[in-house]
Amino acid sequence: IHNAVIAMFQKKDLGDNELYSLNEGVRQLLKTELGSFFTEYLQNQLLTKGMVILRDKIYFYEGQKLLDALAETWDFFFCNVLSTLQAIFYPVQGKEPSVKQLALLHFRNIITLSIKLEDALSRPKVCVPPSIIQMLLILQGVHESRGVSEDYLKLESLIQKVVSPYLGTHGLYTSDGCVAQCSCVL
Template sequence: MQVFQGSALQTNELFTLNESIRWLLKTEMGSFITDYFQNQLLTRGLSEVLDQVQLHSGDEQLVVLGNVWDRFFTEILPTLQAIFYPVQGQELSVRQISLLAFRDLVLLKLHLQDDLRTASFVPAAVKQMLLVLQGVHDAPSLEFCQLERLVEVVVTPFIRDALLTDPPRHQEMRAPPPGDALSLGPLVETEGEAYLEKTGGVRRHTVANVHCDEGGVTFMLGAGPMAPKGGRRGVTCR
């Protein structure tokens, strides 16, 4: 909990914590470390973060959220990764678990869609937060769809993830040639990425996941300046 309160690690404390976790991994308690990290440490720590943001409203809440995210992304998250480094190699990494927890326990608890639409100014840190969280993929979920709706408000043009959208009516067309923009893969947050600079490096575009099978490629255009009249359109390339 001290990590979430801004306390720095003491001299040699990181080494001691790493060795303790390595020892626990060799015991019967080893299988519970990830569960403790996800359901105890993150839940309690991020509940305090949420309380800080909920003290404000409107544009001021967005500014506070940006500041909270900046501290989480540049200080708390790297510290958690360092402490729980021995736990790496699980289905989801410590980094991914932490970012997904911030998405579910802080961001989506604030119901920001209307505030983002009416805000006079959206802080760069908030835009960065939305794009970083969008790059962390767990199993298809309602939470990810809710996140994409928020990204759609602040990023133009925006291409929704076709695999997580209800299948619409389809129109057949020829497949694009190699190198066409439609063949681009998604922008995905990875464990080895360098941390984005504070309030900088905001990506202005997102690219939909592309689903390939024997029948061809399916993608979705999001509602926005690039979308045809009438909203989203599903296209199947054969």
């Protein structure tokens, strides 16, 4: 399971019938005494290592090159990796947090918030690829069980740079940087 997941982050395809074998491996693992530690293993080993592989390919880029490389990384992750992770770990679906939530939170924390994205978005005449806007808005929709975190607020500050007007946790933001304080109770 470990080798297949890491290989997937390295843009290697699964072999014939490998998905079935991985599903069976996950089912068997869940039946053992290690099954209760599976979520921790997924988070601390597989997802972290995979995201570091993706991040390290773009970490030293800046400006427009960073935006273009991040857009390509997001497209690969969102279109290939995420659905394959959900398929591999189908036997654990239904548990909270879901594999999808965990993967998106790891992408947010390990990639989006650890690169020089704010600097790149703040540069004049920058062309923000649509995939970056999609990425930020999708990541904004993923919430942690403990509520609004500092990382979530950092993500919101990035969204404000590409979406206007934007209704965030602390109010309505416009392209001129004004914040209209408002509270909304649902």
